[in-house]
Amino acid sequence: MRLPIAAFLLFASPALAQPFSVGTAKAERGQKATGFIEVPAGSDAATSIPVIVFHGAKPGPVLAIASGSHGTEYASIIAVEKLIGAVDAAQLSGTLILLPLINRASFDQKVVHVNPIDSKSMNRFYPGKPDGTQTERASFLITKEVIEKADHVIDLHGGDMDESLRPYSYWTKTGNAKQDEASKQMLLAFGLDTIIISADRPKDPAASRYLENTASTRGKPSITAEAGHAGTVEPEDVAALVNGSLSVMRHLKMLPGAPTPVANPVWIEKIESVTSTEPGIFYPAVKKGSYVEKGMTLGTVTDFFGKTIFEAKAPAAGVILYLCSVPTMTKGGTIANVGVVQTVR
Numbered sequence: 001m002r003l004p005i006a007a008f009l010l011f012a013s014p015a016l017a018q019p020f021s022v023g024t025a026k027a028e029r030g031q032k033a034t035g036f037i038e039v040p041a042g043s044d045a046a047t048s049i050p051v052i053v054f055h056g057a058k059p060g061p062v063l064a065i066a067s068g069s070h071g072t073e074y075a076s077i078i079a080v081e082k083l084i085g086a087v088d089a090a091q092l093s094g095t096l097i098l099l100p101l102i103n104r105a106s107f108d109q110k111v112v113h114v115n116p117i118d119s120k121s122m123n124r125f126y127p128g129k130p131d132g133t134q135t136e137r138a139s140f141l142i143t144k145e146v147i148e149k150a151d152h153v154i155d156l157h158g159g160d161m162d163e164s165l166r167p168y169s170y171w172t173k174t175g176n177a178k179q180d181e182a183s184k185q186m187l188l189a190f191g192l193d194t195i196i197i198s199a200d201r202p203k204d205p206a207a208s209r210y211l212e213n214t215a216s217t218r219g220k221p222s223i224t225a226e227a228g229h230a231g232t233v234e235p236e237d238v239a240a241l242v243n244g245s246l247s248v249m250r251h252l253k254m255l256p257g258a259p260t261p262v263a264n265p266v267w268i269e270k271i272e273s274v275t276s277t278e279p280g281i282f283y284p285a286v287k288k289g290s291y292v293e294k295g296m297t298l299g300t301v302t303d304f305f306g307k308t309i310f311e312a313k314a315p316a317a318g319v320i321l322y323l324c325s326v327p328t329m330t331k332g333g334t335i336a337n338v339g340v341v342q343t344v345r
């Protein structure tokens with residue numbers, strides 16, 4: 001009996017025929033498997049992080065797509081849920097790992113920014129440690145089970161309940177020209193039209209802090225992308241994240257067809273953050289995505305008697321990447337992030 005060449009290669013190479021496991025999800029070639037990364041109890045409670053593995057019928061790169069480090073950034077979580085139904089392992093080259101919801105307690109309890117079990121952001125404690133609090137133990141296992149097994153990582157975020165943000169992605173510049181070019185091509189393929197250049201992210205793999213930087217400090221071209229605002233699940237935000245992920249998979253030759261890259265994105269060279277000096281009630285004066293001049297009023301904070309106690313001014317000309325979307329304002333709370341557009345390239 002003559003075997004097709006692909007089947008011959010599968011049998012000829014034991015490595016190619018190996019199943020692929022992440023946590024309890026173990027997928028054979030051409031199959032999808034679901035399971036959990038089980039984080040055991042330690043100084044606080046156990047948790048289990050859902051994972052889906054698509055082990056493609058043909059060889060290719062390993063791509064991990066994660067969301068829900070912040071469990072109320074719903075647009076990004078729903079985007080990864082949609083990807084589950086959009087990918088067929090039988091048609092896939094390489095392996096796709098999906099982590100739709102890293103921060104289970106944040107999602108369950110509708111707590112913004114942090115894991116309510118230990119009050120830590122689940123995107124600040126990588127590479128984690130096995131004997132830390134729940135966030136650190138989860139980060140440790142995601143590093144071992146996902147980051148170390150992947151060639152590329154896409155970390156999706158989506159504008160938390162108090163964040164009105166315009167869609168953008170982040171380009172981490174590591175200083176390695178080849179790796180930086182590869183991650184830049186992933187960003188262009190993802191297709192968001194505003195890209196923040198991050199040159200100040202951690203360089204030490206033992207203190208990588210962020211999920212994406214845990215991959216990039218390990219030499220793996222990776223990106224972060226955000227779309228969504230104020231806890232909403234708008235179809236255009238979800239579509240931007242789903243289509244961007246699929247376009248990157250085409251760019252990496254994991255799926256057939258051509259990617260749909262953005263042609264001339266806006267590159268942001270610096271973020272100027274504006275914080276409130278006073279607690280009180282916030283009234284915005286601009287919208288997300290607006291262009292502002294230096295000195296323009298971005299919003300005001302009043303006391304509980306209606307008296308203006310703080311007026312936020314743009315520290316530089318640029319685009320409003322993010323604006324506080326709720327009246328609650330704390331002392332030191334972020335009012336807006338103004339992205340300064342790169343003019344010299």
Ligand SMILES: [Zn+2]
Nearest residue numbers: 070073157158
């Ligand atoms: Zn986030």
